[in-house]
Structure formats: structure tokens, C-alpha cells
Amino acid sequence: xxxxxxxxxxxxxxxxxxxxxxxxxxxxxxxxxxxxxxxxxxxxxxxxxxxxxxxxxxxxxxxxxxxxxxxxxxxxxxxxxxxxxxxxxxxxxxxxxxxxxxxxxxxxxxxxxxxxxxxxxxxxxxxxxxxxxxxxxxxxxxxxxxxxxxxxxxxxxxxxxxxxxxxxxxxxxxxxxxxxxxxxxxxxxxxxxxxxxxxxxxxxxxxxxxxxxxxxxxxxxxxxxxxxxxxxxxxxxxxxxxxxxxxxxxxxxxxxxxxxxxxxxxxxxxxxxxxxxxxxxxxxxxxxxxxxxxxxxxxxxxxxxxxxxxxxxxxxxxxxxxxxxxxxxxxxxxxxxxxxxxxxxxxxxxxxxxxxxxxxxxxxxxxxxxxxxxxxxxxxx
Amino acid sequence: xxxxxxxxxxxxxxxxxxxxxxxxxxxxxxxxxxxxxxxxxxxxxxxxxxxxxxxxxxxxxxxxxxxxxxxxxxxxxxxxxxxxxxxxxxxxxxxxxxxxxxxxxxxxxxxxxxxxxxxxxxxxxxxxxxxxxxxxxxxxxxxxxxxxxxxxxxxxxxxxxxxxxxxxxxxxxxxxxxxxxxxxxxxxxxxxxxxxxxxxxxxxxxxxxxxxxxxxxxxxxxxxxxxxxxxxxxxxxxxxxxxxxxxxxxxxxxxxxxxxxxxxxxxxxxxxxxxxxxxxxxxxxxxxxxxxxxxxxxxxxxxxxxxxxxxxxxxxxxxxxxxxxxxxxxxxxxxxxxxxxxxxxxxxxxxxxxxxxxxxxxxxxxxxxxxxxxxxxxxxx
Numbered sequence: 001x002x003x004x005x006x007x008x009x010x011x012x013x014x015x016x017x018x019x020x021x022x023x024x025x026x027x028x029x030x031x032x033x034x035x036x037x038x039x040x041x042x043x044x045x046x047x048x049x050x051x052x053x054x055x056x057x058x059x060x061x062x063x064x065x066x067x068x069x070x071x072x073x074x075x076x077x078x079x080x081x082x083x084x085x086x087x088x089x090x091x092x093x094x095x096x097x098x099x100x101x102x103x104x105x106x107x108x109x110x111x112x113x114x115x116x117x118x119x120x121x122x123x124x125x126x127x128x129x130x131x132x133x134x135x136x137x138x139x140x141x142x143x144x145x146x147x148x149x150x151x152x153x154x155x156x157x158x159x160x161x162x163x164x165x166x167x168x169x170x171x172x173x174x175x176x177x178x179x180x181x182x183x184x185x186x187x188x189x190x191x192x193x194x195x196x197x198x199x200x201x202x203x204x205x206x207x208x209x210x211x212x213x214x215x216x217x218x219x220x221x222x223x224x225x226x227x228x229x230x231x232x233x234x235x236x237x238x239x240x241x242x243x244x245x246x247x248x249x250x251x252x253x254x255x256x257x258x259x260x261x262x263x264x265x266x267x268x269x270x271x272x273x274x275x276x277x278x279x280x281x282x283x284x285x286x287x288x289x290x291x292x293x294x295x296x297x298x299x300x301x302x303x304x305x306x307x308x309x310x311x312x313x314x315x316x317x318x319x320x321x322x323x324x325x326x327x328x329x330x331x332x333x334x335x336x337x338x339x340x341x342x343x344x345x346x347x348x349x350x351x352x353x354x355x356x357x358x359x360x361x362x363x364x365x366x367x368x369x370x371x372x373x374x375x376x377x378x379x380x381x
Numbered sequence: 382x383x384x385x386x387x388x389x390x391x392x393x394x395x396x397x398x399x400x401x402x403x404x405x406x407x408x409x410x411x412x413x414x415x416x417x418x419x420x421x422x423x424x425x426x427x428x429x430x431x432x433x434x435x436x437x438x439x440x441x442x443x444x445x446x447x448x449x450x451x452x453x454x455x456x457x458x459x460x461x462x463x464x465x466x467x468x469x470x471x472x473x474x475x476x477x478x479x480x481x482x483x484x485x486x487x488x489x490x491x492x493x494x495x496x497x498x499x500x501x502x503x504x505x506x507x508x509x510x511x512x513x514x515x516x517x518x519x520x521x522x523x524x525x526x527x528x529x530x531x532x533x534x535x536x537x538x539x540x541x542x543x544x545x546x547x548x549x550x551x552x553x554x555x556x557x558x559x560x561x562x563x564x565x566x567x568x569x570x571x572x573x574x575x576x577x578x579x580x581x582x583x584x585x586x587x588x589x590x591x592x593x594x595x596x597x598x599x600x601x602x603x604x605x606x607x608x609x610x611x612x613x614x615x616x617x618x619x620x621x622x623x624x625x626x627x628x629x630x631x632x633x634x635x636x637x638x639x640x641x642x643x644x645x646x647x648x649x650x651x652x653x654x655x656x657x658x659x660x661x662x663x664x665x666x667x668x669x670x671x672x673x674x675x676x677x678x679x680x681x682x683x684x685x686x687x688x689x690x691x692x693x694x695x696x697x698x699x700x701x702x703x704x705x706x707x708x709x710x711x712x713x714x715x716x717x718x719x720x721x722x723x724x725x726x727x728x729x730x731x732x733x734x735x736x737x738x739x740x741x742x743x744x745x746x747x748x749x750x751x752x753x754x755x756x757x758x759x760x761x762x
Contacts, residue, residue: 040718043427043718080707315426319428329417335417
């Protein structure tokens with residue numbers, strides 16, 4: 001099931017509420033990525049404490065490991081990873097696309113060799129639906145072909161983008177049919193493709209809207225294109241999607257991208273950036289980014305962000321805040337605690353940003369929020 | 382300051398209470414090891430939640446990184462690592478000994494090249510006291526030479542062990558003098574050496590007892606000797622130490638070793654085993670050890686130990702327990718969450734074991750506890 005209520009709008013920006021089989025999600029929302037059934041480096045209780053409402057799992061990865069037998073034994077991903085709130089899973093399309101030369105795409109699906117053990121595998125729209133059904137994800141994504149920005153060093157042509165988009169459309173129908181056949185009681189989202197061509201994106205979204213799916217995503221962005229190209233698509237597509245259904249911008253992005261996406265009418269986001277950057281000692285804060293490895297932090301007694309309430313910045317359960325100097329030291333020594341605290345901090349920052357956005361939308365003050373957000377981020381840590 | 386009260390005894394086993402500058406420690410106690418100012422892979426709040434009373438830091442490592450300038454800026458290790466309960470630091474003796482061919486020992490101290498950057502360094506009893514003073518550790522350990530079990534492939538001879546022990550004794554006096562000169566208000570422990578020779582150990586402990594230090598450790602065990610040799614020393618030395626002072630068995634050991642040590646009159650233990658083994662997917666439980674990588678756990682829906690109350694086995698903050706199958710999966714995928722949850726579990730097990738030992742001693746029921754402990758551990762998971 002999926003119910004979506006639009007609680008408020010502010011120009012194109014939307015404040016909404018999504019009801020799924022495993023609970024309610026206030027939107028706009030950022031969804032932490034838990035590829036293999038774990039948000040990398042974060043304890044389940046930390047995710048809960050920082051107010052994560054919904055997390056992602058990756059169909060491709062979970063299909064390979066632990067595999068469907070194990071996941072079916074646990075009745076899906078929720079109990080397996082001890083997370084009883086909503087879960088969204090991608091379709092595996094982006095991952096097989098990322099395999100590059102190791103895969104072969106046909107009308108039927110994608111042949112590829114398992115990067116884990118070399119097994120020859122065949123992922124189709126039907127298999128993707130079967131895996132996501134076994135995962136029991138609250139939101140399943142259609143299997144699609146992620147249209148690349150470049151093909152063999154050349155910008156993707158209109159004809160290439162059209163063929164790719166039309167393939168994804170045919171796969172969308174097969175996904176819908178298989179989803180129905182499986183009697184899946186969760187929700188299936190379609191994915192708008194069309195590369196950097198607005199007309200193709202409009203063709204894609206019209207055809208998908210005709211399928212009357214419970215939600216729609218914008219795919220094929222954040223695939224190597226210049227920032228302005230991404231911004232052009234974000235300005236174009238979300239507002240053209242059905243207004244009474246949730247809109248999900250896949251794989252995006254920086255804090256600035258999230259604010260831009262909300263302004264353009266996006267309700268849902270996911271990105272590996274907060275956790276991946278944390279593991280590379282790159283911290284996001286209200287006042288700009290902070291690169292922990294910089295020698296200037298060696299003696300810096302301040303917390304990452306004195307206004308932040310995360311485990312690292314404010315302490316938790318009777319422990320105090322930790323300093324930039326301490327985190328710099330942990331990072332230099334290769335201690336696990338550095339990426340652990342950095343991941344908590346970055347995710348906490350992303351989730352707090354979205355909470356502030358929702359508050360601003362509730363008050364009809366998104367423009368003022370956005371102005372302050374940009375001023376704060378430009379201030380510097 | 383250090384105050385030690387003996388609350389109860391049961392044959393040689395002792396139930397005590399240690400009051401230090403940063404708080405009270407109920408003994409017998411296990412002290413998690415936080416080499417570089419972090420117990421590897423464990424959040425400060427998790428350590429607090431599992432009831433750790435005192436943690437270790439390593440003088441040698443912290444001297445090299447972050448170095449004394451940074452530690453002095455924070456007034457010592459407590460604020461730097463956001464831990465306001467007691468801290469014990471070793472003297473660096475064991476670490477320089479572990480450098481093997483890279484160091485040169487003389488009467489004055491130990492010359493060695495920094496394993497971090499190759500800098501030529503000179504660690505002496507006085508420097509060790511100065512570093513531990515800067516760390517403001519509640520318990521500082523004397524700088525000693527850790528007498529090895531073998532020297533160049535040959536069992537250490539009586540003459541070699543005697544020379545080494547006597548050097549440590551002379552260093553103990555220099556440490557005491559420097560500790561006083563620095564006006565350090567914490568507590569200094571002496572370390573009994575003497576290798577595997579009981580008579581040398583008695584000579585060492587008599588001379589150290591004459592210094593009237595506030596506590597004593599048994600060093601030079603768990604240095605590659607056979608288990609029976611270690612047991613022989615544990616049976617010999619602790620009971621001969623001054624009964625009104627805390628006794629610390631350094632670097633030991635398995636759960637069975639802890640129970641043996643308590644029975645022999647030991648009050649304090651530290652060991653890297655719970656965290657190091659956790660990172661190698663080796664879990665300790667009430668019912669024996671569990672090697673997570675074993676294929677039999679692939680589909681095992683049980684928690685590590687259904688009777689355990691740790692984050693992994695019982696959940697925390699609204700999350701459920703996780704299964705052996707999930708942990709096996711995380712481990713296979715190289716996910717950080719595997720060592721994170723395993724480290725919490727193993728430390729929780731060690732700390733719970735010590736709490737149960739204290740409860741048994743409070744009730745005068747240590748023998749019954751010990752019998753049940755061995756029966757449970759032999760049962761198998």
C-alpha cells in the first residue's frame with residue numbers, strides 16, 4: 001500500500017506524508033543508503049536515534065549476497081537487518097549498468113557475470129520484481145536501463161537516449177505485470193529516463209503516468225553529467241510528474257542539490273554521499289564542508305559543528321562531544337571510530353537539513369529558509 | 382589518589398572497590414583497551430551503555446600520535462577522547478619490547494625508531510612518567526622491560542630473566558622518583574617481572590613492595606609461553622602481592638583465564654582479545670565461542686547468544702536483535718557493522734562476566750559460579 005497526502009505547497013516545493021506498509025514517512029525526505037542491508041558504519045540504534053524514516057537496500061547486491069533463500073527465510077529484508085520502518089529498494093538497473101563491459105543488455109534483460117564469484121546471471125524486469133518481492137520492500141523500483149551521459153567517450157545521442165528510454169518503458173510495463181502477478185502488496189515506482197533531452201523525458205513521463213503507478217522517480221541524473229546539465233533536468237522534470245504522487249530524485253546529491261530538488265518539487269532523495277564522504281574524512285556541516293585530514297585540525301578543540309546535535313558534536317548517553325583534533329587523530333591512525341563518527345555526523349546533518357526544510361514548508365517560509373541555508377553554507381566552518 | 386577497599390574474600394578471590402581521581406571501580410574488573418584513545422570500533426556511548434568502568438590507553442602509541450602537545454592542550458587523555466571515567470595507561474615498555482630488532486635497550490632506557498615516521502626516539506623511565514603525567518591517567522604503570530619467554534629461539538635463562546627483572550626494578554625506582562618530582566596526584570603501579578622463575582618473581586615483588594606503591598601488576602605473562610606456564614605464574618604470584626593493594630594481571634586473557642585469575646587473587650585485567658577477536662569474527666559467549674565465518678551460520682536465525690543483553694543480541698533504542706545469519710552476511714561482505722557489533726558483543730560479554738563474578742563474590746558463592754561458568758562454556762553455542 002501507499003498513500004500520499006500533500007500537506008502544503010510553496011511555489012513548486014511540497015510538504016507531504018507518505019504512508020507505507022511499515023510506517024509513515026514525512027516528506028521531503030532523505031533516505032540513507034543501506035546497500036548490503038546495512039547503512040555502512042552505522043549501528044541500527046544510531047540510525048533510529050537520528051530519526052531516519054526510511055532506508056534503501058540494493059536489489060542487485062542483496063540478490064548476490066546473502067541471496068534469496070536467506071532473505072525469504074527471514075520474510076524479507078526488515079527482520080534480516082533489524083529495521084522495522086519502511087525500506088525502498090532500487091531495481092538493480094543502475095548496478096548492472098555500472099558493470100560496464102562485464103554486462104550485455106538485450107530486450108529480454110541483462111546478462112552479466114557476478115562480481116562476487118563469476119557466476120553467469122540474468123537480470124530481467126521479472127527477476128527484479130521477484131527479488132524485490134522477496135525483500136518485501138515497501139517501495140519497489142521498476143527495472144530500467146540507466147541512460148548514460150556518455151557512451152564510449154561520446155555524448156549520448158538523441159537516438160541512443162530515445163532507444164534506451166523506450167526500452168525502460170517496455171520494462172516498466174513488464175515490471176507492473178509481474179508485480180501484479182506476484183500479488184505484491186507494497187508499492188511500485190516507475191522511473192523517468194530520457195537522458196539530457198527534455199522532450200524524451202516528457203515522452204517517458206507521459207507513458208509512465210498512463211500506467212498509473214503509485215509514485216515516480218527521476219533516473220539518469222548524477223551519472224557523470226556537468227552540474228548545469230543536472231540542474232537543467234531537475235528544473236524540468238519533477239514539476240511535470242503527477243502532482244498527487246510522490247516524486248523521487250535518484251542518487252542526488254549534495255546539500256545544495258537537495259534544497260534545489262525540493263524547490264523543484266521533489267519529495268524523496270537518496271545518496272551515498274553522506275556515508276561515502278564520511279569514510280573519506282569529508283564532513284558536511286551547516287557552515288560548509290570540513291576536510292578532517294587538513295593539518296589545521298590537528299589542534300582544533302571545537303566540535304565538527306558546535307550547533308549540531310549528533311553523537312560526535314553533542315555526545316550521547318553521558319559522553320561528551322569530541323573535537324576536530326580528536327577526529328583528525330583517529331583518521332590519521334586509521335581508527336574505525338573516525339568513519340563511524342563521521343558517518344553519524346553526516347547522516348545526522350542530512351536528516352536535520354530535511355527536517356528544517358519540512359518545518360519551513362509547514363510555515364510557508366521555504367524561500368527564507370533557502371536564503372539562510374545558502375548564507376550559512378557559504379560562511380565556512 | 383587511589384583508595385582500595387577489600388569488601389569480601391572467598392579463598393584467594395577478592396571483591397574490592399578502587400577509588401581513583403575520575404571515579405570508582407568495582408573489582409574484579411576487566412578494562413577494555415583503547416590503544417590510540419579509542420576502544421577500536423566502539424562508540425563512546427556504547428562503552429558507557431555496557432558499563433565499562435575504566436579503560437586503557439597506550440603511552441607508547443599516544444606519545445607518537447597525537448603527541449604530547451595535543452594531549453597537553455586537552456589537559457590529558459580524558460577530555461581528548463571524551464571519557465570522564467578512570468583511565469589506566471601502560472608504560473610503553475611492552476610496546477618497545479615488541480619492536481624487536483628495531484630497538485636497543487640500555488641501562489638508561491630504550492632507543493628505537495618511530496614505526497610511524499622513522500624518527501629516532503629515546504624512551505626512559507622518566508619520559509614514560511612525563512608522558513603518563515601529561516595523559517593524566519588515573520593509574521600510571523612503571524616503565525619496565527618485559528622479560529620474553531624466548532630469546533633468539535632459546536628459552537630465556539635464569540640469568541637473563543634475573544638481569545631483566547633487576548633492570549625493571551631499578552627503573553621502578555626511577556619511575557617512582559620522577560612521579561614524585563612531577564607531583565603527579567594519580568597512582569603509580571609497579572610491575573613484577575622474573576620470567577617463568579618463581580624465585581625471581583618473589584625477589585621482584587619483595588623489592589617492589591618495599592617501595593610501597595599503591596598497586597602492583599604481574600607482567601611478563603601472555604608473552605608466548607605455553608598455557609601451563611602462564612597458569613603456573615598466575616597460581617604463584619598474585620597471592621604473594623600485598624593483600625591491601627590492587628593486583629593487576631597484564632594482558633590476560635580468555636574468559637577462562639579471567640576466572641582463573643580471580644580465583645588466584647587478581648583484581649584487574651586488560652586484554653585486546655575481545656576487540657581483536659571481534660574483528661576476526663571470533664565471538665565469545667556464555668556457551669562457548671562462535672566463529673561467525675563458519676558456513677553453518679549462513680541461515681542461523683538465532684542471535685549470537687539468546688541470553689545476552691548486548692546491542693547485537695537484544696537490540697537497543699527500538700531496534701531488534703540481529704541474527705547470526707545477518708552477522709555472517711555482513712562479515713562476508715566486509716561491512717564495518719560486523720566488527721562493530723562483534724566488538725560490542727564481546728566487550729559486553731567480558732564486562733558481564735566480571736559483573737557476575739563480583740555478584741558471586743558478594744554472595745560468597747564463587748566456587749558455585751565457577752563450576753557453572755565452566756559447564757556453560759563447555760555446552761557449545
